Amino acid sequence: MDPMIRNRQDAMDAVEAYSPAERQFNRRRSAVGAVLGPRRLPAAAVAAAPAAGAGQRLSAIMGLMFVFWVSETLPVA
Numbered sequence: 001m002d003p004m005i006r007n008r009q010d011a012m013d014a015v016e017a018y019s020p021a022e023r024q025f026n027r028r029r030s031a032v033g034a035v036l037g038p039r040r041l042p043a044a045a046v047a048a049a050p051a052a053g054a055g056q057r058l059s060a061i062m063g064l065m066f067v068f069w070v071s072e073t074l075p076v077a
Helices: 008-015 020-047 053-071
Strands: none
Touching: 020 053
C-alpha cells in the first residue's frame, strides 16, 4: 500500500487542524458577529424607511443574514 494514501479520517483531520491562534480568531469572529448581528437588524430597518413594510423587513433580515454569514456565527449548512 502506498504510504501517501491516507484513510478518510486522516484526511479530515488534516483539513480541520487549526492552530491555537486560528481557533482564537474564529471564536472572536463568531462572538463579534453574534453581538453585531442583532444590532444591525434595527439599524437596517430604520435605514430602509423609504421601503414599504415587507421591503423594510426584508432589508433588515438580509442585513442580519449578511453579518452572520461574514462572521460565520451560524454554520452555513
